[in-house]
Amino acid sequence: MSVDKKKLEEGLKKYQNQQKKLSLKYALLSAAGILGFLLIWQAVVKMGLVNEARLPTPVTILETLIYKVSNESPDGSVLMVNILASLQVALTGFLSAIVIGIPLGLFMGWWEYADRFIRPIFELIRPIPPIAWIPLVVVWMGIGLQAKALIIFFTAFVPCVINAYTGIKLTNKTLINVSKTFGASNFEIFYKVGIPSSLPMVFAGIRVALGNSWSTLVAAEMLAASAGLGYMIQIGRTVARPDIVIVGMVVIGAIGAILSGLLSLCERRLLKWKVNR
Amino acid sequence: MGSKQKERVHAILYWGLPVLAVILIVVAWVLFSAQHPELMPDPVSVWKRLIKTFVKPIGNTNLFGHAWASLSRVLLALLIAWAFGIFFGILIGWNRTARAIFGSIFEVIRPIPPIAWIPIMIMWFGIGELPKILLVFIGTFVPLVINTSAGISMVDKINISVGKVFGGSNMQILKDIVIPTALPSIFAGIRTSVSSGWTTVLAAEMLAAQRGLGSLVTKGWQGSDMALVLVAVITIAIIGSLLSFLLNKLEKVVCPWNSNK
Numbered sequence: 001m002s003v004d005k006k007k008l009e010e011g012l013k014k015y016q017n018q019q020k021k022l023s024l025k026y027a028l029l030s031a032a033g034i035l036g037f038l039l040i041w042q043a044v045v046k047m048g049l050v051n052e053a054r055l056p057t058p059v060t061i062l063e064t065l066i067y068k069v070s071n072e073s074p075d076g077s078v079l080m081v082n083i084l085a086s087l088q089v090a091l092t093g094f095l096s097a098i099v100i101g102i103p104l105g106l107f108m109g110w111w112e113y114a115d116r117f118i119r120p121i122f123e124l125i126r127p128i129p130p131i132a133w134i135p136l137v138v139v140w141m142g143i144g145l146q147a148k149a150l151i152i153f154f155t156a157f158v159p160c161v162i163n164a165y166t167g168i169k170l171t172n173k174t175l176i177n178v179s180k181t182f183g184a185s186n187f188e189i190f191y192k193v194g195i196p197s198s199l200p201m202v203f204a205g206i207r208v209a210l211g212n213s214w215s216t217l218v219a220a221e222m223l224a225a226s227a228g229l230g231y232m233i234q235i236g237r238t239v240a241r242p243d244i245v246i247v248g249m250v251v252i253g254a255i256g257a258i259l260s261g262l263l264s265l266c267e268r269r270l271l272k273w274k275v276n277r
Numbered sequence: 278m279g280s281k282q283k284e285r286v287h288a289i290l291y292w293g294l295p296v297l298a299v300i301l302i303v304v305a306w307v308l309f310s311a312q313h314p315e316l317m318p319d320p321v322s323v324w325k326r327l328i329k330t331f332v333k334p335i336g337n338t339n340l341f342g343h344a345w346a347s348l349s350r351v352l353l354a355l356l357i358a359w360a361f362g363i364f365f366g367i368l369i370g371w372n373r374t375a376r377a378i379f380g381s382i383f384e385v386i387r388p389i390p391p392i393a394w395i396p397i398m399i400m401w402f403g404i405g406e407l408p409k410i411l412l413v414f415i416g417t418f419v420p421l422v423i424n425t426s427a428g429i430s431m432v433d434k435i436n437i438s439v440g441k442v443f444g445g446s447n448m449q450i451l452k453d454i455v456i457p458t459a460l461p462s463i464f465a466g467i468r469t470s471v472s473s474g475w476t477t478v479l480a481a482e483m484l485a486a487q488r489g490l491g492s493l494v495t496k497g498w499q500g501s502d503m504a505l506v507l508v509a510v511i512t513i514a515i516i517g518s519l520l521s522f523l524l525n526k527l528e529k530v531v532c533p534w535n536s537n538k
Contacts, residue, residue: 025377026373026374026376026377027377029374029377029378029381030377030378030380030381031381032378033377033378033379033380033381033382034381034382034385036378037382037385054400054401055401112291113290113291113294116290116291116294116295117294117295117297117298118298119295119298120295120298120299120302121298121302124302127514127515127517127518127521128510128513128514128517129475129476129479129513129517130476131392131476131479131480131483132479132494132509132510132513132514133510134483135494135495135497135498135503135506136317136503136506136507136510138498139316139498139503140316140317214390215390215391215392215393216392218390218392218393219392219480222392222395222396222484223483223484230393233393233396234396236396237396237397237399237400240400242397242400245396245397245400246397248393249389249393249394249397250389252388252389252390252393253385253386253387253388253389253390253393254388256388256389256390257388260388
């Protein structure tokens with residue numbers, strides 16, 4: 001018996017070592033993939049296969065990025081100001097969509113009459129791509145923070161409502177019946193059973209909304225703005241500076257990735273109870 | 278008697294409320310446009326503008342021509358993206374080495390929104406058809422790869438082991454076990470890719486194009502012709518809903534086991 005146990009432990013150790021080696025190998029391969037991609041890019045441009053005025057090398061892009069941290073040209077703001085301007089717009093629209101959209105979706109999912117009344121209005125707004133709202137909103141409200149935030153609002157609002165609605169509709173009927181048996185009022189059940197059980201779906205909606213907000217932001221700023229990352233890209237294009245354009249793209253991508261990472265963190269914190277089930 | 282009365286109230290509310298909502302929207306539109314004609318054209322002038330797009334074509338083609346210009350761009354890009362995206366998704370979902378090498382590059386490029394590619398595409402390729410199709414390709418490729426590779430890597434290990442025990446080759450396991458299991462997930466990718474493509478093509482056309490619904494929006498906007506903007510936006514919304522309706526129908530044909538969930 002003891003021999004067997006020893007053998008088992010040895011085998012387990014061997015297996016764990018193997019797994020460790022494998023994950024190291026794959027991590028190295030990933031790094032090699034990215035490095036190789038950048039090296040090929042650099043080489044292709046340096047060898048003259050692509051005109052450097054059209055596609056700057058990764059090294060140039062890094063230099064421009066460092067330059068933009070403390071210089072205002074060509075778009076009139078340093079990088080940090082642009083980032084903050086974009087974040088302000090995106091988060092204003094995104095947060096107001098959460099504050100309005102999620103309660104609305106929950107409400108529609110729980111009370112049938114609310115659903116019957118709001119749904120036609122919602123279904124009229126839903127199929128319009130947020131980008132198509134830009135001209136209308138600009139004519140109504142100009143190009144200030146409110147106008148851009150409203151465009152972001154439209155894009156984040158739809159997934160918030162749909163997911164909150166679906167989430168609360170999927171509430172386990174048994175749980176509802178148990179609460180009724182114990183004498184809970186309809187509102188109490190909504191609050192204590194419906195909302196918690198809809199949370200995973202709500203979070204999925206928030207994730208989609210965040211992605212939408214960030215990508216629509218770029219469009220809003222390209223069409224009408226005076227600062228922000230999208231504006232910086234647009235100016236980079238007008239003055240024929242591809243390095244500025246690519247720096248803008250890289251920063252937008254990086255911030256998008258960071259935001260979605262932060263959201264995952266929140267989700268794991270708030271939905272701890274779900275994992276343990 | 279009491280329950281019957283209750284039922285009647287329920288029926289009135291059930292059918293009355295949606296009708297009321299639609300009426301409210303129309304009334305709000307008419308009232309608002311009567312007070313601020315420069316901000317919002319009234320329904321009648323939108324209708325007249327719609328007729329005018331056929332009588333007096335813009336850019337040598339009527340509304341259908343513009344819609345078809347947008348649609349054909351999306352369709353062409355979608356066909357290319359479906360072929361490459363599903364193949365690439367299967368590759369990085371199935372082979373860990375490929376996932377390590379190419380997946381990492383993909384993960385770096387993925388968070389850049391397709392719309393952010395527009396300026397650089399215009400700088401590289403001008404404002405012809407190629408940059409627009411490339412843009413839609415980028416916008417549709419990403420969701421396809423994510424969904425396909427997720428679907429492939431979520432296949433139950435036991436099913437793969439059974440395939441191995443019964444002497445299936447790697448290729449056979451992939452073809453007969455893994456891909457059918459991942460089909461609903463791949464279809465979710467296709468669905469996302471269509472709506473993402475439809476949005477991206479509009480953005481591309483709004484920034485630079487002669488034809489297409491997006492260019493109509495920009496033309497109306499620049500010429501302060503809000504009726505034209507509304508005609509274009511409504512057409513865009515209708516086509517978008519039709520596309521998602523068609524996909525729903527298609528999903529029931531391609532993976533019928535998925536709709537009962």
